[in-house]
Amino acid sequence: MGSKKRAMAAGAAVVALAGTVGAGAGTSAGADGPRMRAPMLSMVSLGDSYSAGYTRLAGDPAEPDEAGKSGCEQTLGSYPYLLRDELAGRLGRVANVTCGGARTDDILGTPQKPTGHASLDRFGIPQPDPLTPFPLRAPQIDAVRPDTDVVTVGIGGNDYFSLLATLCLEADAAGDDPGRCQDNLKNGQYAGLGLPADDPGLDGPRQALAGRYRTLLGELHARAPHARIYVVGYPTVIPRDTGTCAPNSQELFTLDREDLDWLRQILDGVNAVMASATASANEQGVPAQFVDTHHATVGKDACAPRDTKWVEGYSEKIGVIGAGGWGDPALIHPNYLYHRYVARQLAQRIRRDVTAPPAGGTDKSSRTAGREGERRKPKVGAVAVS
Numbered sequence: 001m002g003s004k005k006r007a008m009a010a011g012a013a014v015v016a017l018a019g020t021v022g023a024g025a026g027t028s029a030g031a032d033g034p035r036m037r038a039p040m041l042s043m044v045s046l047g048d049s050y051s052a053g054y055t056r057l058a059g060d061p062a063e064p065d066e067a068g069k070s071g072c073e074q075t076l077g078s079y080p081y082l083l084r085d086e087l088a089g090r091l092g093r094v095a096n097v098t099c100g101g102a103r104t105d106d107i108l109g110t111p112q113k114p115t116g117h118a119s120l121d122r123f124g125i126p127q128p129d130p131l132t133p134f135p136l137r138a139p140q141i142d143a144v145r146p147d148t149d150v151v152t153v154g155i156g157g158n159d160y161f162s163l164l165a166t167l168c169l170e171a172d173a174a175g176d177d178p179g180r181c182q183d184n185l186k187n188g189q190y191a192g193l194g195l196p197a198d199d200p201g202l203d204g205p206r207q208a209l210a211g212r213y214r215t216l217l218g219e220l221h222a223r224a225p226h227a228r229i230y231v232v233g234y235p236t237v238i239p240r241d242t243g244t245c246a247p248n249s250q251e252l253f254t255l256d257r258e259d260l261d262w263l264r265q266i267l268d269g270v271n272a273v274m275a276s277a278t279a280s281a282n283e284q285g286v287p288a289q290f291v292d293t294h295h296a297t298v299g300k301d302a303c304a305p306r307d308t309k310w311v312e313g314y315s316e317k318i319g320v321i322g323a324g325g326w327g328d329p330a331l332i333h334p335n336y337l338y339h340r341y342v343a344r345q346l347a348q349r350i351r352r353d354v355t356a357p358p359a360g361g362t363d364k365s366s367r368t369a370g371r372e373g374e375r376r377k378p379k380v381g382a383v384a385v386s
Contacts, residue, residue, distance in 0.1 A: 040092030041354065042147055044224075045080035046107050046140045047154035049100035049333060050234060053078030054117070056328045057312055057335040061117075071114030071134030072099035077336040079232075080152065082343035087350065095143040102140065103158045104212040108219065111136040118331065120315060122324035124249060126331070141219060148224035150350055154232035156213065156270050160205040161263075163193060165332075168263060172254045179258040200262075206269045213277035221286040228353050229288035230346055231278045233271045235297035235338055237311050238264040245303035249326060251313040252302055291349070296341055302332055310338035 045051065052074045053059055059077020063069040074081075080096040099106070099114055106112040113136055116129025144151060167190060168181035177183070184190060188197035196204060220229055238245075238252070242260040245251050252260065271294060278290040300310035311334050316327030 041087070041090055041149040041350075042093040042145070043084075043087070043091055043095070043150040043152070044143045044145075044148050045083075045094075045096040045098055045152045046143070047098040047152070047232070048102040048158055049073065049098075050157065051078065051080060051152070051154040051232065052098035052100050053081075053333075053339065054100050055312055055316075055330040055333040055335065057316060057330055058333065058339055059336055065117070065131075067131060069116075069131060069134070070099070070137065071116040071129065071132070072137065073114075073117050074098060077339055079339040079342040079346065082339055083152070083346050086343055086347035093147075097137075097140045097143045098154075099137055099140070101158060102155060104155050104209070104216055106137070107140040107153070107155055108212070108216055109139045109141070111138060112140075113137075118329050120319070120324070120326040120329045123321050124315070124319055124324075124326060126329055141216075141223065144220060144223045144227070146224060146226075148227045149354060151220055151224065151227050151229045152232060152346060153216070153220070153229065154234070155216075156209055156274055157234055159209050159212070159270075160194065160202060161266055161270050164190075164195060164202070164266060165263060167193075167195075168255055168259045169253065172256050172259055178256050179262070180256070181259045182262055202266055202269070206273055209270065210273045210277055213273060214280065217277060217281040217286055217288055221281070221288075227287070228350070229278075229281075229286065230291050230349060231274055231288060232291045232342060232346070233274055233293050234267070235293045235311055235334055236299075236301045237267060237332060239299075239301045239303050240264070242303075248318045249313065249315040250306070250318045252332070253314045287353075289349070291342070291345060293338070293342055293345075296345075297338065300337075310334055310341070 052072055053062075054073045054075065056075070059075035059081070061069075062074040062076050062078075062081070074096065078098070080098060084091060084094055084096075099112055101115050102112055103110075114134040116132055116134060118126035118128065121127055164181075164185075167184070171181040171184050174180070182200065185195055185200060186197055191197055194205065195202065199205075217229065217231075220227065238260050242257045242264075245255070245257070245260060247254065255263070271292075275290045275292070278288050281288045297310050300308055302309065302311045302313040304310075311332070312330030313332060314330065316330055317325055319326035
């Protein structure tokens with residue numbers, strides 16, 4: 001257990017690169033959007049590593065792995081890149097400022113210090129990117145301009161959940177006591193990290209995230225009054241039947257069943273915050289909608305078989321402590337199949353919601369008809385596509 005503990009204690013913190021969140025529910029479609037102002041759409045993508053890609057199982061790196069890279073670890077198979085391809089011929093300015101490790105504050109106003117891409121040594125211990133440190137990144141919201149037509153945003157998992165997941169990986173690697181991580185929280189061991197002992201459901205952090213989300217959506221709307229905003233929820237990471245999870249690195253490694261069940265409930269809360277904040281903003285006239293990815297990924301979680309999963313576990317392969325063989329350090333991130341699904345879902349919504357005039361002309365009648373037609377439609381929830 002010594003090597004196992006050392007591997008997870010040193011490496012679990014890297015899970016903070018992910019915004020790993022489990023369940024959510026769709027909300028109503030966006031408020032009536034304005035007429036488009038130009039033949040080509042301007043689109044901005046914001047978010048953390050679940051949007052950026054991170055793992056090589058979500059495509060090749062978007063930047064050469066050499067000095068001068070940003071450290072945000074975007075991949076060419078991530079949904080912002082695939083969405084650009086889905087909407088080819090309809091896009092003008094495109095800005096993808098997603099970055100691994102980002103929190104909501106890193107979108108709103110805090111410069112972010114990226115951490116790059118980890119590697120696993122033969123003991124399974126993640127090693128820092130040899131190209132660190134990376135330059136500070138400007139707040140992501142700076143990419144949003146008054147003429148922006150479409151904003152996609154996937155953020156929130158790193159605000160408190162990824163920290164808790166890291167702590168649980170460390171705690172459960174240290175012994176075989178079920179619920180060890182929960183006990184540590186209740187005993188006050190995590191209070192200094194903003195996880196209070198008297199709040200096992202983390203209601204306080206969840207309410208704080210809700211407040212930041214309301215601020216975020218309001219600020220996005222203020223900066224780009226004409227933009228449709230698509231809030232992308234997180235996929236199913238932990239299955240409801242945690243008995244399907246094997247204690248190996250290709251799945252969720254050392255996490256025991258009691259802590260997995262608890263973590264899944266915490267994950268559900270993050271998606272619920274995102275969905276609720278989006279619905280509230282929509283009611284106040286912000287053309288925002290929540291994109292539910294949970295239901296499409298049930299059974300495709302980190303504990304699913306290799307050829308079924310859309311969310312990777314700790315590592316690409318089942319390694320052996322001391323011998324290696326881990327493959328890519330996926331560190332609990334979605335793979336290409338997930339990103340392809342999200343890109344297609346977003347493309348369908350954007351085509352439905354945003355009627356751009358044909359290139360070379362302005363068709364006011366078609367834009368107005370699109371708006372009037374949408375007014376006659378009842379509000380609907382998330383639309384699933386294959």
